[in-house]
Amino acid sequence: MPSRLRYRVFYTTRQKIVTTVLALAVLTAAVVYAVDRATTPEDRSCAPGVERPAGSTECIGVNGDGHAFGVPRLAKAAAAIARENRTLQPGTYATVALLLPLTSPDEGLRIKVLHEIQGAYAYQWRANHASNDQTPKIRLVLANTGRGNLQWRPVVERLKAMTGAPDRLRAVSGVATSSAPVRQAVSALTKAGIAVVGTTITADDIANGPGRTPFPGLARVSPTNSDEAKALAHFGRVDAAKALLVQDTRSGDHYTDTLKAAFAASLKGAPYEPQLFTSPPDATDEGTTANTFRQITHLICDTRAETVFFAGRHTQLRQFINALGDRGCAERRFTVLTGDEGSYLGADERLDRDALKARLTVRYASLAHPDAWRPAPGRPVPPTGGSTADYERFLADLAAASKEPVALQDGQAIVAYDAMATAVHAIRQATGAGRHYPELADVPNQWPQVKGSLRVRGASGWICLDNHGNPYDKAVPIVELAPDGSQRFVQLAWPEGRPPAADCLPPKRG
Structure with a gap:
């Protein structure tokens, strides 16, 4: 023991x-x-030039080395751009950035973003491989502004820092949504002397004009909402006495604000006051607007209206169409006319396809369509304003650049290709003899000369810019949404009521 x-x-x-x-x-x-x-400090980096801001899981920034910003759908396109960028020798290229909300959770916007990247890359390929060895070569980078473009500030600061060597950023394209953050980003970029080419921005107040230049150095390849409304009016010859406007009351959305103003101007003398709804602060959210549209359809049935102009974003447009498909006055025919946000609906799985079989026609002013410049029986190609050859060149470039099929029905790849073509045109026009690249300030100075024989022969139609950087009498494809979700081309319409003259020189405005 x-x-x-x-x-x-x-x-x-x-x-x-x-x-x-x-x-x-x-x-x-x-x-x-x-x-x-x-x-x-916590390592918040995602890739060179890209990091997660404090309190965010999104990868925000600028990259041209193949980073897909955590979006698997973009991986192949980002890798293709990286391969092309690696072939460029230092000191021989200028950089173009594609500014887009790459990590948006909205499915329709994600599809649009992918198609824009594919279109822009197709023109990068043409610029570097099929333009008679013109200089400078073009480097393409992706710039992610995040959900709702809310992270635009750090991205713009990064782009401003890239104007020197080795990047020599000379233009920013993309710029695809007419929203307040995009307006702020465009303002900051252009005030820093960087040329900007908008792809699908259509708001009238994200533009320069007579007596006002809030965005010095901004050019656009898409018509304004006012021009879209004029083209729709020329196409439809709508009787205002049998027309009605349904509009969003939420202010601050530049697309919706200017679209409803343009539609209201074309409906002077209409007997009915507009029918109102209010979308959520984030217009991609469902909110409770579907309930409002159920009530609005009852009121529409009480009118003599045959045509309904819709001024709102695509989520609310889809809700409205679904409600109209279930309206009480099913025996009456209605036509809905709207802006280019209608292009989202073809891929929207929540759209009630049966609504389009219930004596309801939905047509919208598209920015581009694959059939717009293809001749068809009873639908000849206009002699001016664009050409079949220009569109076929786009198809050839797309096939050469990408081994994957690219969807063209929504027109996004076509417009992005044209915006990239416009940016490269200005960069090379601004490059003096014996120089490898232009000075930063010389690129935006090219916009007033993009007209006449110096126009850009785009796949979506001629791009003839007025002295304020806006396209003159740009072709507007009128597209009809079919019950199977396809987007059927109807015919071309023109803001001026007819195609531009062969010289494509904008007239003097009073």
Whole structure:
């Protein structure tokens, strides 16, 4: 017993010492780890030029090395751009950035973004491989402004820092949504002297005009909402006495604000006041507007209206169409006319396709369509304003640049290709003899000369810019949404009521 007691006492004491030492070691390690975490900034980087802002999981920034910003759908296109960029020798290229909300959770916008990247890359390929070795070569980078474009500030700062060597950023394209953050981003970029080419911005107040230049250096390849409304009016010859406007009351959305103003101007003398709805702050959210549209359809049935002009974003447009498909006056025919947001509906799985079979026709002013410049029986191609050859060149470039099929029905790839063509045109026109690249300030100075024989022969039609950077009498394809979701080309319409003259020189405006 004495020996056992001594062993227990000895063993217990030794065990206590060992346990104490181990506990102290663990505690010390934990303290060191905590201090290290507290004093060492968290690594928020995603890729070169890209990081996650504090409190965000989105990868925000600029990259042309193949980073897909955590969006698997963009991986192949980003990799193709990276391969092309790696072939360029330092000092021989200028950079164009494609500014887009790459990580938007909205499915329709994600599809649009992919198609724009594919179209822009197709023209990068043409610029570097099929333009008679013109200089400079073109490097393309992707710039992600995040959900709702809310992270535009750090991205714009990064782009401003890229105007020097080795990037020599000379233009920003993309710029695809007519929203307040995009307006702010365009303002900041153009005030920094960077040329900007908008792809699908159509808001009248994200533009320059007579007596006002809020965005010095901005050019656009898409018509304004006012021009879209004029083209729709010329196409439809709508009787205002049998027309009605349904409009969003939420202000601050430049697309919706200017579209409803343009539609209201074309419906002077209409007997009915507009039917109102209010979309959520994020117009891609479903909200409760479907309930409002159910009520509006009852009121529409109470009118003599045959044509309904819709001024709102695509989520609410889809809700409205679904409600009209279930209207009480099912025996009456209605035609819905709207702006280019209608192009989202073809891929919208929540659209009630049966609504389009219920004596309901939905047509919208598209920015481009693959059939617009293809002749068809009873539908000849206009002699001016664009050409079949220009569109076929786009198809050839797309096939050469991409090994994957590219969807063209929504027109986004076509417009992005044309915007990239316009940016490259200005960059190369601004490059003096014997120089490898232009000065930053010389690129936006090219916009007033993009007309006449110096016009851009776009796949969507001629791009003849007025002195304010806006396209003159740009072709507007009128597209009808078919019950199977396809987007059927109807015919071309023109803001001026007819195609431009062969010289494509904008007239002097009063």
